[in-house]
Amino acid sequence: MxxxxxxxxxxxxxxxxxxxxxxxxxxxxxxxxxxxxxxxxxxxxxxxxxxxxxxxxxxxxxxxxxxxxxxxxxxxxxxxxxxxxxxxxxxxxxxxxxxxxxxxxxxxxxxxxxxxxxxxxxxxxxxALSRLGQHSARTRVAWCLHRIHARAQATNGCAADGSCSFPFRQQDLADALGLSLVHTNKTLAALREDGLANWAGGRLHVPDPAKLAEIGMVDGGSAARPRPLI
Amino acid sequence: MxxxxxxxxxxxxxxxxxxxxxxxxxxxxxxxxxxxxxxxxxxxxxxxxxxxxxxxxxxxxxxxxxxxxxxxxxxxxxxxxxxxxxxxxxxxxxxxxxxxxxxxxxxxxxxxxxxxxxxxxxxxxxxALSRLGQHSARTRVAWCLHRIHARAQATNGCAADGSCSFPFRQQDLADALGLSLVHTNKTLAALREDGLANWAGGRLHVPDPAKLAEIGMVDGGSAARPRPLI
DNA sequence: CGTTGTCTTGAATTACATCAAGAAAAGTGG
DNA sequence: CCACTTTTCTTGATGTAATTCAAGACAACG
Structure with a gap:
């Protein structure tokens, strides 16, 4: 990338x-x-x-x-x-x-x-500003996880099973999305329940990135685009 | 500036x-x-x-x-x-x-x-991201109005009475802060009631910028700093 | 003088925060 | 290797800030 x-x-x-x-x-x-x-x-x-x-x-x-x-x-x-x-x-x-x-x-x-x-x-x-300003917790979390996963994939950071490393705490994600820890946790549980994203033990699994993108309202234009390296 | x-x-x-x-x-x-x-x-x-x-x-x-x-x-x-x-x-x-x-x-x-x-x-x-993520409506509105006013003052955009031009709609402010129009309106009314900021007819009056800064939790470091002009 | 856009206010609803407490993990030292 | 502490995750109950819905008041405008 x-x-x-x-x-x-x-x-x-x-x-x-x-x-x-x-x-x-x-x-x-x-x-x-x-x-x-x-x-x-x-x-x-x-x-x-x-x-x-x-x-x-x-x-x-x-x-x-x-x-x-x-x-x-x-x-x-x-x-x-x-x-x-x-x-x-x-x-x-x-x-x-x-x-x-x-x-x-x-x-x-x-x-x-x-x-x-x-x-x-x-x-x-x-x-990010748009997300915090306009979207629900579920959309925000889905968007962020999708973004992380897409970036990892673009840099060959994904394992064979499509999972990638994401060694942060739920509190970090909560602070990134402007949500409380508790609500972030419940939202993650819901996404896991729905088979959209499974983040545990420092690894993030996304069975169907396209479906997650839909929930996260990711528009096509914001794909991880090539950038210079300094 | x-x-x-x-x-x-x-x-x-x-x-x-x-x-x-x-x-x-x-x-x-x-x-x-x-x-x-x-x-x-x-x-x-x-x-x-x-x-x-x-x-x-x-x-x-x-x-x-x-x-x-x-x-x-x-x-x-x-x-x-x-x-x-x-x-x-x-x-x-x-x-x-x-x-x-x-x-x-x-x-x-x-x-x-x-x-x-x-x-x-x-x-x-x-x-801006920090505001949307971490602060209440009152704080957000106060912060934004303070910022507008400070910027206007730095560029000599203020009238003698300390008021500056701000010819936007409440909807624009609401969309900037990630708030609904109704709630933005009520928050503006509250700030006006408290004598902190009066925005009407396209003009913004701030009787006491320091007090508004306090409500808006503006830290000293974020003063409008000099910047190049292209 | 109707039409349209913006502002204002009240009432009902809800998504989220906060509070509280227990269950896993993950370190730490004996 | 096992108690012990600390951190992180999880879940339920309660509260509230902000949304949504609805409708009226102004103002601007052709």
């Missing part, structure tokens, strides 16, 4: 890259409101992007997956407006925030890709 | 600019899912960015104000994932989508600014 990577791209990225990093589960990669000297591309592992609200509640903005570029806000604005935390062990490609600017000067193609990724992110957030 | 505009910036933008355009209220500037040959910077007037859902509902993603750059998705991805419509008469600075790429090649500073704007947009959407 990623754009082809030419030799030039490869060389430019290598020059820009400052190293690799492996982090344990539960590591804070970015702290809300803090400066950050590095930005990353996720090579493997999963994580969460979230905002903490003044009253202590939490909004999960997105699930972080391999191929995602994280820290763009820190990169261009200097400061992050959401936190990023690893859920599993993660491998990251490390870049220096400072070098971002030289990337724009020396490699317009890669700079364009970065902007492209920002636009993709904006699109995903707009989609 | 905009970054200083050097002579070089000015020249580069002028070269990139393809013209100016004035549109009547109710004009569709971008159609959801369609290609677009032009992108714009708003010089004056107000509009709406929204997504239409398969079942006909509508999510207003943002209110479009002077200084906003619209069409970035079309610019880099080729296709818009939300619609943009003018609410008042608008004046727009027109750019050709095709020239965007040459901007990246020839003027990295402006390209960086574009990415900066994309990051700002992402930040705003994340904020």
């Amino acid at each position: 990623f754009n082809a990577f030419s030799q030039d791209d490869e060389r430019a990225t290598q020059r820009f890259k400052s190293g690799e990093m492996e982090v344990d589960p539960g590591t804070q990669l970015f702290v809300e409101g803090a400066q950050a000297a590095q930005v990353y591309t996720v090579l493997s592992g999963l994580g969460l992007r979230y905002k903490t609200l003044p009253d202590g509640r939490r909004q999960v903005v997105n699930f972080v997956m391999p191929g995602d570029f994280i820290g763009l806000q820190a990169g261009v604005m200097g400061e992050m407006h959401h936190a990023v935390e690893s859920t599993t062990k993660m491998t990251l490609c490390v870049f220096n925030r400072h070098d971002l600017w030289s990337l724009f000067e020396s490699n317009p193609e890669r700079a364009f890709d970065l902007t492209f990724l920002a636009a993709v992110e904006e699109h995903l957030l707009g989609e | 905009f970054n200083a505009f050097s002579q070089d910036d000015e020249r580069a933008t002028q070269r990139f600019k393809s013209g100016e355009m004035e549109v009547d209220p109710g004009t569709q500037l971008f159609v959801e899912g369609a290609q677009a040959a032009q992108v714009y910077t708003v010089l004056s007037g107000l509009g709406l960015r929204y997504k239409t859902l398969p079942d006909g509902r509508r999510q207003v993603v943002n209110f479009v104000m002077p200084g906003d750059f619209i069409g970035l998705q079309a610019g880099v991805m080729g296709e818009m994932h939300h619609a943009v419509e003018s609410t008042t008469k608008m004046t727009l600075c027109v750019f050709n989508r095709h020239d965007l790429w040459s901007l990246f090649e020839s003027n990295p500073e402006r390209a960086f600014d574009l990415t900066f704007l994309a990051a700002v947009e992402e930040h705003l959407l994340g904020e």
Whole structure:
């Protein structure tokens, strides 16, 4: 699902890259409101992007997956407006925030890709906003599980039986969808009962993705589209 | 509230600019899912960015104000994932989508600014997502009105009495906040009753912005920060 | 002066949150 | 390997914020 990577791209990225990093589960990669000297591309592992609200509640903005570029806000604005935390062990490609600017000067193609990724992110957030604003719990949960599954499939993250890894807690999903834990749990139970999606033990089974897409009101246009890799 | 505009910036933008355009209220500037040959910077007037859902509902993603750059998705991805419509008469600075790429090649500073704007947009959407996901109707409405007012103030859009223009319908606000029209109306009435915000006849009065910010749980960090102008 | 769009208000309904408590898992230390 | 604690998941009962339904009041407009 990623754009082809030419030799030039490869060389430019290598020059820009400052190293690799492996982090344990539960590591804070970015702290809300803090400066950050590095930005990353996720090579493997999963994580969460979230905002903490003044009253202590939490909004999960997105699930972080391999191929995602994280820290763009820190990169261009200097400061992050959401936190990023690893859920599993993660491998990251490390870049220096400072070098971002030289990337724009020396490699317009890669700079364009970065902007492209920002636009993709904006699109995903707009989609999420629509869900929270307009849809019922059942639709929201179905939509989110479908999205996770589709993304995993696009990156070969699915096992032979069509199941994929999704090692989060129900609380994380609840915080992503703006639902209470209890109601999320009951909705998941209902979807399982209906044979639409079975999420247990950190793995997500979707017997019939098309049927789940229908419940989740996923429009055809929002398929996981190819994107550049930085 | 905009970054200083050097002579070089000015020249580069002028070269990139393809013209100016004035549109009547109710004009569709971008159609959801369609290609677009032009992108714009708003010089004056107000509009709406929204997504239409398969079942006909509508999510207003943002209110479009002077200084906003619209069409970035079309610019880099080729296709818009939300619609943009003018609410008042608008004046727009027109750019050709095709020239965007040459901007990246020839003027990295402006390209960086574009990415900066994309990051700002992402930040705003994340904020909106948190509101829809975690807060009550009263808080949401207060937050939105506060944001509108703060933005107007930052761009000298406020009259001497501290009121600003906000020529939208209650339905638009309802669709932005994921609330029903009826409940939005009742919440507005309550805020008016409490002397926190008075929105009528297309104008918004906020006697005490600090008090409204408190109700809207606006954290200090999210003040309207300076941004580049393209 | 009817027609249409927006705003306003009251009453009935419901989807969801909150409260409460038990059942599995999953760590932790002896 | 087994008690013990802690975390996560599950289920039922109760409460409420917000939706939906319905209808009237304005205002703008041709």
